[in-house]
Amino acid sequence: xxxxxxxxxxxxxxxxxxxxxxxxxxxxxxxxxxxxxxxxxxxxxxxxxxxxxxxxxxxxxxxxxxxxxxxxxxxxxxxxxxxxxxxxxxxxxxxxxxxxxxxxxxxxxxxxxxxxxxxxxxxxxxxxxxxxxxxxxxxxxxxxxxxxxxxxxxxxxxxxxxxxxxxxxxxxxxxxxxxxxxxxxxxxxxxxxxxxxxxxxxxxxxxxxxxxxxxxxxxxxxxxxxxxxxxxxxxxxxxxxxxxxxxxxxxxxxxxxxxxxxxxxxxxxxxxxxxxxxxxxxx
Numbered sequence: 001x002x003x004x005x006x007x008x009x010x011x012x013x014x015x016x017x018x019x020x021x022x023x024x025x026x027x028x029x030x031x032x033x034x035x036x037x038x039x040x041x042x043x044x045x046x047x048x049x050x051x052x053x054x055x056x057x058x059x060x061x062x063x064x065x066x067x068x069x070x071x072x073x074x075x076x077x078x079x080x081x082x083x084x085x086x087x088x089x090x091x092x093x094x095x096x097x098x099x100x101x102x103x104x105x106x107x108x109x110x111x112x113x114x115x116x117x118x119x120x121x122x123x124x125x126x127x128x129x130x131x132x133x134x135x136x137x138x139x140x141x142x143x144x145x146x147x148x149x150x151x152x153x154x155x156x157x158x159x160x161x162x163x164x165x166x167x168x169x170x171x172x173x174x175x176x177x178x179x180x181x182x183x184x185x186x187x188x189x190x191x192x193x194x195x196x197x198x199x200x201x202x203x204x205x206x207x208x209x210x211x212x213x214x215x216x217x218x219x220x221x222x223x224x225x226x227x228x229x230x231x232x233x234x235x236x237x238x239x240x241x242x243x244x245x246x247x248x249x250x251x252x253x254x255x256x257x258x259x260x261x262x263x264x265x266x267x268x269x270x271x272x273x274x275x276x277x278x279x280x281x282x283x
Contacts, residue, residue, distance in 0.1 A: 006033055006038030007033065007208050007211070008029040008209065009029060009040070009209050009213075010026040015052055016056060017261035017262065017263050018064075018261060019261050020265075021259070023067060023275060024245045025213070025214065027276060027281040028213050028240075030069050032240065039072040040069075041073060041076070043203060047085075047193065047194060047196070047199055052079075057077070061075070066266065067276065078199055078203065084202065085193060085194035085199055088194075089187060095231075096154070099131060099132055099154055100143060101149055102148070111128045112128060121181045126183030126184075127152065131149075132152070152184040153184055155182070159179070162227075165177070166179070169236075169239065170241065171240070177222070178223050179223045196221075197225060198228065201229055202232075210237050211239070215244050216242065222241075247259070
């Protein structure tokens with residue numbers, strides 16, 4: 001394998017059993033790597049202690065092996081690397097790019113409701129910047145008192161550091177980035193030590209991922225991820241966002257909607273080859 005060989009990854013969160021949508025995404029990444037003679041990595045994104053469960057991690061490994069997928073090297077489990085994410089947050093904070101946010105969801109909803117209009121991003125109304133306007137002294141007092149807080153990226157300060165507009169590569173073209181659409185994004189929640197956005201960009205850089213493959217619903221997140229990569233000096237991978245698997249009504253498959261799992265299909269007598277075909281990858 002050459003130095004520039006493709007490296008892909010599949011990175012599920014163990015919040016439930018895998019369904020056909022996961023199988024499609026895993027096979028998409030696995031095939032891109034294997035057909036190019038590259039490497040396919042498996043990462044467990046279990047940073048949320050309230051929703052992730054170890055039994056689902058075990059089930060993921062078992063289901064992928066049953067499906068016929070293999071992976072290279074050890075499985076990276078994010079919850080075992082919390083100090084690494086803290087160091088990345090500290091590096092951003094040292095440059096004045098983070099600020100503590102003490103607002104509750106109710107606080108934010110009230111301020112948005114009171115505004116004449118609220119700009120929207122991919123995740124809904126943007127944070128109105130309440131805690132960004134706090135003085136350093138007030139922040140210090142509230143932090144010293146142990147008040148629960150999230151950490152937000154100061155988007156304006158981050159964008160001011162860009163020497164030129166950002167873009168990302170997909171399908172042989174460059175797509176212009178607009179990270180401002182996320183506003184002051186949360187990079188560490190009150191109940192979770194680091195956000196998906198921070199952890200995924202950190203780990204993709206650390207693991208040498210050259211091609212990020214994931215569902216089209218995550219394409220907007222790429223705009224923010226490219227900004228984090230620039231700020232941290234992390235390499236830029238290429239991207240491939242695949243269409244989502246949907247049910248008979250056209251609704252995308254999701255755990256919360258009790259989509260049929262790979263375990264359900266196996267219990268019903270389906271073979272791995274049949275499930276691969278159902279997931280959009282016939283042999």
